[in-house]
Amino acid sequence: MNTSSPTAPRSIQIVPSVLPADFARLGEECAALEAAGVDRIQWDVMDGVFVPNLTFGPDVIAACRPHASVMFEAHLMVADPDPMLDAYVGAGCEMLIIHAESITHLHRTLSRVAELGAQAAVAINPSTPIDxxxxxxxxxxxxxxxxxxxxxxxxxxxxxxxxKIAALQQLISVNGSAGASGAGIDIEVDGGISAETIGGAAAAGANVLVSGSALYRYEEGLAHGVADLRCRAEAAFRAE
Incomplete structure (x- = not known):
């Protein structure tokens, strides 16, 4: 068990996926998201093998990096992330999210992310247990x-x-894990997060909420959407 001193409470973070953005003007889209008050930006990296879609290579992300100062996280939905780690960190991604299902030696891959100077995160699909x-x-x-x-x-x-989110929070709490940085482990959720669903995810214990299509559908604009999602999540969030 980790016996380090108690960590600071986890805070709500609103993270947009850029999948619904205008790909012809991604740099401007990143700047607009930062201006709207997001906490970081997620890049959904898909290889057409692990998932049936193709999206962003590291060169695209590197081209957008000068347009925003908020943190970039790369969600690597790929069959073999190991050969890609250097390139995505080099492109300006401060966090790499590795799918537990995608890699044979997860411990080694996560350690390599840290060696490259980025934060490491791990993702699990709906059918994958928290074990x-x-x-x-x-x-x-x-x-x-x-x-x-x-x-x-x-x-x-x-x-x-x-x-499952609640069980993960309990697992983290029981283990006393402060994570790689010692600042505590965030719980992120990704998929279908909207004004109607964000409260349930936050009440279960998630504090990092990824929203894509729903955020871009706010008629009042991105800033209103970010503020509304944050307010709903903060009202529901169960920190412990």
Whole structure:
């Protein structure tokens, strides 16, 4: 058990996926998201193998990096992340999210992310039990619980993942894990997060909420959407 001193309370973070953005003007889209008050930006990296879609290579992300100062996280939905780690860190991604299902030697891969100077995180698909990450909590700063099956934006939120989120929070608490940085382990959810679903995810214990299609659908604009999602999450969030 980790016997380090208590960590600071986890705070709500609103993280947009850029999948719904205008790909012809991604740099401007990143700047607009930062101006809207997001906490970081997620890049959904898909290889057409691990998931049935293709998206962003490191050169695209590197081209957008000068347009925003907020943290970039790369969600590597790829069959073989190891050869890509250097390139995505080099492109300006301060956090790499590795799927537990995608790699044989998860401990080694997460350790390599840290060696490259980035924060490491681990993701699990809806059907993957939290046991898959129980023995790497000391290597990560965040665990992502997918609330859709990865591969496409705009999918419906799987509400039955909420007990899984709560169980993960309990696992982290019981283990006393402060994560790789010693500042505590964030719990992120990704998939179907909207004004209607964000409260359930936050009440279960998630503090990092990824929203894509729903955020871009706010008629009042991105800033209003970010503020509304943050308010709803903060009202529901169960920190412990």
């Amino acid at each position: 898959a990450v129980a023995h790497v909590l000391d290597l990560v700063d965040m665990v992502l619980v997918m609330t859709v099956n990865p591969g496409f934006g705009g999918q419906a939120y799987i509400a039955t993942m909420e007990p």
